[in-house]
Amino acid sequence: MTSTHHHQPAAGHHAHTNHTDHHDHARLAAVLDLDAELMADYLDDAARMIAESLGHxxxxxxDLGAGTGTGTEALARHFPQAQIVxxxxxxDMVALVERRARDGGVAERVTTVVADLDDGLPPLGSPDVVWAAMSLHHVADPQRLLREAATSLGPDGVLAITEMAAVPRFLxxxxxxxxxxxQERCQTAATGAGWEALVDWTDAFDDAGYEVLRAETVHVQRSDPSQSVARYARHWFAQFRHRLTDTLDPADLALLxxxxxxxxxxxxxxxxDLTLSAGRLLWIARPRTTTISTPESE
Ligand SMILES: C[S@@+](CC[C@H](N)C(=O)[O-])C[C@H]1O[C@@H](n2cnc3c(N)ncnc32)[C@H](O)[C@@H]1O
Structure with missing residues (x-):
């Protein structure tokens, strides 16, 4: 496995060096792992649809915004010949990707890069697939990233983007x-507050010069392992409690x-005693090819 620091993160919100950041990252990392454990079926479905769209x-x-590497590992397992950057x-996240790749026995096919996507894409080596799971909404200029991704793709390559379809429900x-x-009221409040993770990129693809090949909602329902579902529910109820303090009424806040x-x-x-019901939006898109008309073709 090789790794690169594409640049030193600048001071500011992308500097990941102080104790608070480490603490936040540890918490985010735990949630991302839990999320991937419970949503594993969606990663399987996404890999299958990517292969169908590519034709091979x-x-x-x-993998852009790889987090703890759950997508990296899932894609490496599905595509045993693939090299993944x-x-x-x-x-901190990149270190977790590297650990996951080693533990999963795919390290020799995984390269990691520490880079701020807001500074432009690092060299990716003409990938067949650019995968960005729940990360596009984090970058400062998603349109720019989409355009850069189009340029970076190899011939006939595809972009695969996923986002949450809705805030998960716990039945x-x-x-x-x-x-x-x-939960009904929390869902309404989160949507009304414009939670950044609930983004529909359909129009953005068109604007950035892509043809959308597939736009799917992958549904996942599961009640086991019940302890993982409980931990995930607790995470979401804590999010509602802290992020919707000004919107929910006092009785709801007390219940949370x-x-x-x-x-x-x-x-x-x-x-x-809960069943998780969640969905992921998955788009697979290919840069539109411009047909240059010549006098002979007219
Ligand atoms: C919600 S997590 C998703 C992680 C992973 N793709 C998954 O599906 O579990 C978003 C990730 O994007 C990364 N990220 C956010 N903004 C970024 C940026 N400007 N440049 C590079 N990475 C960024 C974060 O560090 C985080 O690991």
């Missing part, structure tokens, strides 16, 4: 009307406090 298995893949702005096994109602109180056995019982 990819030989080279770039995983890019992330965070050295109680028993008729817990209170919990269902709370109860549900995220680790010392409350009633909260543990309610969280242990």
């Amino acid at each position: 298995a990819p030989a080279r893949i770039a 995983a890019v992330d702005g965070s050295p 109680p096994a028993h008729d817990d009307v209170e919990l269902r109602g709370l 406090d109860d549900l995220t109180d680790d010392s409350d056995p009633d909260a543990a019982r309610r969280l242990d």
